[in-house]
């Protein structure tokens with residue numbers, strides 16, 4: 083899109099990289115600011131890629147534009163400029179290769195757990211019986227075997243998140259987008275869910291773009307951690323490869339020296355952005 | 366690791382936690398006492414000559430009129446008319462209200478176009494339409510159904526409109542990401558969401574339908590409880606007027622109970638009082 087506007091800092095990148103599940107190419111997102119006619123550029127010139135089968139976490143200060151980036155990857159938001167491709171091809175409308183785990187409550191309040199999981203399968207042309215069978219299988223896999231008949235308001239926050247995970251993964255999408263899926267949970271439930279997520283992920287290694295503002299969570303789950311700058315004009319400023327061995331036990335891995343080394347290194351970069359973001363938030 | 370939490374969370378799916386039973390609830394008994402006391406007061410004041418029975422009736426004679434109507438069966442015919450008018454107006458107004466609410470809720474442009482017309486129509490006192498409806502549809506049940514429908518329609522319409530507009534954008538985006546077509550959105554999101562809003566308006570709506578029917582009868586008819594009251598007033602029979610009012614009140618209560626019953630069966634997914642609401646995010 084912005085081919086003509088040559089940016090000397092970013093080398094020209096080949097469009098279709100076979101191994102790439104997702105690629106943001108100099109993505110910029112501006113919003114009309116509600117105070118007046120001015121534009122607020124939340125994300126500017128962000129380039130980022132997720133390899134097939136890779137688990138990438140994005141960390142950044144609150145309000146910097148993490149959800150915005152994920153909405154672009156999902157096709158829910160068109161970037162103001164720049165391109166987004168999935169497996170080398172751009173998409174019109176929603177990203178049909180991706181499942182999205184939202185930051186807030188996303189289940190249909192009027193659907194029982196099992197119906198919430200089955201509904202996506204129905205959209206994909208499965209018969210009712212078949213959809214319910216797969217949904218029950220997923221209920222078992224997320225540890226909610228006998229809770230399929232509960233409505234969202236009858237479940238705990240952790241149970242609702244598990245249903246949401248089952249809902250997304252039941253469609254077997256090659257890409258999973260997650261927006262701080264566990265941030266509303268208490269620390270114990272959270273570690274449990276992280277372990278479980280890694281378990282599910284290791285079974286068939288989907289490509290994951292995981293948003294969080296919790297650095298420990300990012301390190302313990304990912305193959306790679308990307309740090310975003312504070313807004314406005316957010317873009318990736320650093321990347322760290324997480325070479326911790328898998329399978330990982332998220333509760334224990336936080337105590338290993340390698341983890342601490344990575345944490346110190348990434349925090350060194352992130353801290354400055356968090357402080358910047360904080361100062362801006364106060365203004 | 367997860368299994369431990371499962372034990373804690375293991376609520377059997379159909380069991381809904383019940384409030385711990387307290388001491389005997391005296392409120393229903395107190396209500397009966399209050400009702401009896403009010404009736405006694407009325408009766409006493411009339412007997413003592415403080416209230417003139419010509420204007421205020423006499424509770425005993427009112428009861429006799431009600432009893433006579435019931436035993437002779439005259440009330441059944443009139444009640445049949447009033448109730449069929451009520452139910453027809455309720456059904457018609459609800460269906461039209463849901464239809465219009467869904468369409469305008471999903472089409473913001475059309476909503477903006479129609480907005481002033483709807484507001485104006487809703488602001489018109491519908492009672493003045495009764496004579497017009499009588500001209501158009503005659504003195505039979507349809508002029509009353511028409512009046513009731515115009516009352517029910519707006520109550521339901523505004524609620525459905527609101528229900529469609531207030532669907533959580535996250536739920537909507539989520540369903541779209543799961544692959545829903547526009548038809549699926551209507552069936553799985555907008556319709557259920559609107560339904561819950563409709564139900565919160567149904568108590569109002571059934572009352573409106575009833576009011577429409579009775580007022581329609583009162584303003585011109587040959588059958589119905591409203592007509593009975595009108596007749597009684599014409600012959601200065603205050604006891605019969607009060608008897609009509611008693612019958613209407615009982616009917617209104619029964620209709621309301623009916624709506625509550627349907628509501629409980631269809632809205633199982635909603636947190637009820639006593640159960641904690643979902644945490645806000």
Ligand SMILES: Nc1ncnc2c1ncn2[C@@H]1O[C@H](COP(=O)(O)OP(=O)(O)OP(=O)(O)O)[C@@H](O)[C@H]1O
Pocket residue numbers: 113114115122124142143144145146147148149150151185295313
């Ligand atoms: N639709 C919108 N209209 C206007 N401004 C928006 C819109 N969406 C996001 N923004 C702005 O863009 C910035 C980034 O928002 P975003 O939701 O992506 O942040 P975030 O990094 O996900 O924050 P958090 O960690 O709190 O979830 C914010 O300043 C927000 O005000």
Ligand SMILES: [Mg+2]
Pocket residue numbers: 148149150185261
């Ligand atoms: Mg966010």
